[in-house]
Amino acid sequence: MRIGELSERTGTPRRLLRYYEEQGLIVPDRCRNGYRAYDERLVDRVMQIRGLLEAGLPTRIIKQILPCLDKPRVIHFSDATPEMIATLTRERDRMTERIQCLTRNRDAVAEYLDAVVGNLRPDAAPEASPGPSYEVPANSAT
Amino acid sequence: MRIGELSERTGTPRRLLRYYEEQGLIVPDRCRNGYRAYDERLVDRVMQIRGLLEAGLPTRIIKQILPCLDKPRVIHFSDATPEMIATLTRERDRMTERIQCLTRNRDAVAEYLDAVVGNLRPDAAPEASPGPSYEVPANSAT
């Protein structure tokens, strides 16, 4: 497929697809006329890239971990230098930290929301703890 | 404490502490001489901010979710406008997506690492062995 279709299917601006290529994250073929030709599998890959970028990983790191994520478990020993192992280990741990931080804070936000909508919408929420120190204003329904 | 101590205790450049203040994420007092005076609790708060930034949240969003995270569960109903509820819900869901994306990819990296160090020596310095790619025979769990 060409860049326009990939762009639509991934919700990614063409500009960024070219940028990811420039950063070495994806490597499309070229048609005879110079147009980029993307493999079907790049749809998933692009969304994976976007997710990782969204989660704060820089392209430099994404480029390094992408080869680990291919379906047929193939170990490229040329990539398995000591530095690469160290990098991957470090990134794995950093990702774990991010996950923990995000989880903690997501749960706190969710708890807050439960408390708020529990007061505003008594039909949708299960019983929250009896209100310790927050007060319900007299607000109109919905 | 003053900015230098907070900087050291959080591993955060002074520049960034002033930046976070400019963005409304932290609000230090001021001594009579104009120096910023930080409360002890800001140590945790700054590290929380850094974690969230690291995880890809912009300061604009962090500013909005921070008030939900205070220990004594106090609902500020002035913040509980419909737009605020919508924002928090959206951000909660985005955080969940990030967590899922990070978890998937972290696990893949971890699996890859397990396979690699499972073949090399898990503890000693691995050797830089040039060579082609190998298919790793079906490996069991660690």
Place this chain on the structure above:
DNA sequence: TCGAACCCTCACATTGATGTGAAGGTCAAG
């Protein structure tokens, strides 16, 4: 043959999070 809808490269602009440094005020110790 023309126009619309694609594609290309190149290049500059912007945004958010940072780095860096200048010019100067405060304060404790020598």
Place this chain on the structure above:
DNA sequence: CTTGACCTTCACATCAATGTGAGGGTTCGA
């Protein structure tokens, strides 16, 4: 009083990710 280690504000620089558009080629259907 001076020096050094703090602090202040201001401002410009950088970096990665992204926006935007100019200038131009390709393909296809009316």
